[in-house]
Amino acid sequence: MRSAYLIVGLCAALLVVGCKREIANRNLLQVKKNMSPKEVETILGQPDSTDRKDDDGDGEKKYAGLITYYYVQDGQKIALQFFNGRLVREPDLLNEH
Numbered sequence: 001m002r003s004a005y006l007i008v009g010l011c012a013a014l015l016v017v018g019c020k021r022e023i024a025n026r027n028l029l030q031v032k033k034n035m036s037p038k039e040v041e042t043i044l045g046q047p048d049s050t051d052r053k054d055d056d057g058d059g060e061k062k063y064a065g066l067i068t069y070y071y072v073q074d075g076q077k078i079a080l081q082f083f084n085g086r087l088v089r090e091p092d093l094l095n096e097h
Contacts, residue, residue, distance in 0.1 A: 021045045023073050025093045031080070035087045040069065040080060047080075048072045 023044055030043050041047075047069035054064065065085075071078040076095060081088045 023071055023078065023094065025096065028078070028091050028093055031087070031091055033087055033090050036085055037067065037069065037082055037087075040087060044071060 021044075027043055031040055049070045051068040051070070053066035053068075065083055067082045069080045069082070071080075073094065078091050078094070080091055
């Protein structure tokens, strides 16, 4: 029984390691203006971090409708801004080495 748990654990660890997200320009070309965050996540996966603007400029702390998704790969950062749930502009492509 103990060896079965060990085998299942090892398989799960290999699955996680094998599923490393990789963003390529072919994926970024699929991301279009006016997409929702969920549509972008379907193409690029979960962002590495997000930022939500909670100040609309008049000093009041309230949701201003701006969310930025950040994806980082090979030292390059892709920032995607959503306003009121829609992508503001298409992403820049990665510099390929």
